[in-house]
Amino acid sequence: MQSPGNLDDVFAALADSTRRGMLERLSRGPANISTLAQGYEMSQPAISKHMRVLEKAGLIHREKHGREVRVSVNTQTVEQARDWIAYYTRFWKQQFDAVEHYLDHHHVKNSSTEEQP
Amino acid sequence: MQSPGNLDDVFAALADSTRRGMLERLSRGPANISTLAQGYEMSQPAISKHMRVLEKAGLIHREKHGREVRVSVNTQTVEQARDWIAYYTRFWKQQFDAVEHYLDHHHVKNSSTEEQP
């Protein structure tokens, strides 16, 4: 049973283009591991390791069907990561807009890194 | 000039609670590095390294003011990461909902990992 995924593991799992590619592939529906491995020039154990990382992060769910493993995305964990960013983005943009507003009202655009002599 | 940040670097930067803590702190407004370091029991060079990671990822912007460095969040990069997740979340949830719908119509809930004998 994969944990809901702490953010350290979740973001670390997303920090690899191979794993992101697999998740993108999974947006077209669940797939076997060998299917997910298509197009990646790396050994099968390497793929296996990536799956472990994604699973430990709680980003995917595995289902054994005979000798194959069907993988699907755990939307809860994915939304958890998105929500962390989305929550703070609100405040970050807010202050960003405030600076824009300030610059706009003082007609000093393009001065972000300038030093006044 | 920091790059717009490729997703590898961005997510890797987010995969550390110290750095996420600093970004959270920055949601209350820009701050000096020494201010950001408050509450973390680690050496100053360690903090410096974290700042470099955040900057290389394009997540923050530095502004020298005398001997101090004012740090603020680069909202573009942050939104870029959020958008990647948000975009695929749509499809992931879609198929997730489809499965839910299927299970609902066949009255076979709680059967995700069961094997029928």
Next chain:
DNA sequence: GCTTTGCATAACCATTGGGTTATGTTTTAA
């Protein structure tokens, strides 16, 4: 002027991460 403050940088160390080859196990196909 001299000292302290706020950083950066270098050199080092232990751990982790992403890859490999080799091997094993279970299920399916011939």
Next chain:
DNA sequence: TTAAAACATAACCCAATGGTTATGCAAAGC
């Protein structure tokens, strides 16, 4: 029943990460 397919696991290698101490350096304070 024997072979092949679809995985997992172990042992290893090398580069990257996150921390340290030591040092340097420019700006501020006294």
